[in-house]
Amino acid sequence: MNEAPDLRPEDERLDEARLKTAFAGRALGRSLRVYETVGSTQNEARSWAVAGAPHGALVMAEEQRSGRGRMGRVWHSPSGKGLWMSLVIRTGLTLEQAPHLTLVTAVAVCRAIRQATGADARLKWPNDILIGGRKIAGILVELQATEARMQSLVVGIGISVNLDQADFPDELQEKATSLRLVTGNKVDRTGLAIHVVHSLEEMTGFYLKEGFPPVGSLWEALSDTLGNQVRVETPLGPVVGKAARLDDNGALVVRLDNGEERKLYSGDLMTNPDGLPGTQTSRA
Numbered sequence: 082m083n084e085a086p087d088l089r090p091e092d093e094r095l096d097e098a099r100l101k102t103a104f105a106g107r108a109l110g111r112s113l114r115v116y117e118t119v120g121s122t123q124n125e126a127r128s129w130a131v132a133g134a135p136h137g138a139l140v141m142a143e144e145q146r147s148g149r150g151r152m153g154r155v156w157h158s159p160s161g162k163g164l165w166m167s168l169v170i171r172t173g174l175t176l177e178q179a180p181h182l183t184l185v186t187a188v189a190v191c192r193a194i195r196q197a198t199g200a201d202a203r204l205k206w207p208n209d210i211l212i213g214g215r216k217i218a219g220i221l222v223e224l225q226a227t228e229a230r231m232q233s234l235v236v237g238i239g240i241s242v243n244l245d246q247a248d249f250p251d252e253l254q255e256k257a258t259s260l261r262l263v264t265g266n267k268v269d270r271t272g273l274a275i276h277v278v279h280s281l282e283e284m285t286g287f288y289l290k291e292g293f294p295p296v297g298s299l300w301e302a303l304s305d306t307l308g309n310q311v312r313v314e315t316p317l318g319p320v321v322g323k324a325a326r327l328d329d330n331g332a333l334v335v336r337l338d339n340g341e342e343r344k345l346y347s348g349d350l351m352t353n354p355d356g357l358p359g360t361q362t363s364r365a
């Protein structure tokens with residue numbers, strides 16, 4: 082396990098020198114670009130990947146003007162208040178393995194947040210990290226592939242670290258929170274970034290060596306989703322039932338009221354929605 086870096090509450094801006102020292106000689110973060118403001122760190126990392134960025138190249142920004150989330154959503158990324166970062170991953174993964182990286186990253190980020198702050202961070206399938214049922218972080222994995230093979234993955238991580246309640250737009254007031262709000266303390270973003278990148282390096286290595294099932298077990302142990310009645314919007318329609326487990330390939334297994342099981346590889350999940358009929362209407 083990695084030695085835990087100090088967390089210094091007085092941190093105001095990302096400390097590039099400290100990041101470089103922490104990532105020197107490591108697989109992830111050794112090549113580092115820290116920007117004051119960008120459209121999206123995903124775009125910066127993708128351009129860098131196309132131009133030949135090495136495995137583990139890391140882009141961070143104090144602010145994103147057009148941060149993006151899954152399903153074309155906007156990712157709110159105000160200046161100096163969060164961790165907005167993207168990593169280039171070149172591990173020779175196949176296209177089929179790419180979805181595992183979302184879950185591998187979610188476990189790594191969740192463990193890093195717990196370790197660094199003591200907060201009870203939990204996972205919501207497929208890519209959210211929640212504290213007390215509110216979203217604190219999200220993961221966005223995008224890939225560059227030719228027809229034949231995958232060139233690289235860009236793993237985007239957004240963590241709402243020191244946002245105040247008023248920093249969130251109206252539509253997120255009830256749904257999102259920050260580490261500062263839940264812990265009552267300002268959190269050192271540089272220290273947390275080091276925890277996150279080291280944790281991702283460790284978890285990616287574990288996945289490449291052991292395969293997905295043991296990572297899936299770690300995911301299940303941190304899950305806020307399993308055991309709940311859920312409604313998942315999938316490309317083939319909604320699926321309603323009980324979130325039972327992850328299968329060995331990282332699919333969410335939902336048990337329908339009639340006992341049938343559905344394996345879901347992507348979708349938008351709602352937990353315990355009011356007025357659920359308890360039946361599934363999917364054509365999947």
Ligand code: BTN
Binds near residue numbers: 122150164165239
């Ligand atoms: C989600 O929950 O929908 C995923 C959010 C991912 C946000 C991060 S912030 C860094 C990187 N740059 C982006 O534009 N998005 C990701």
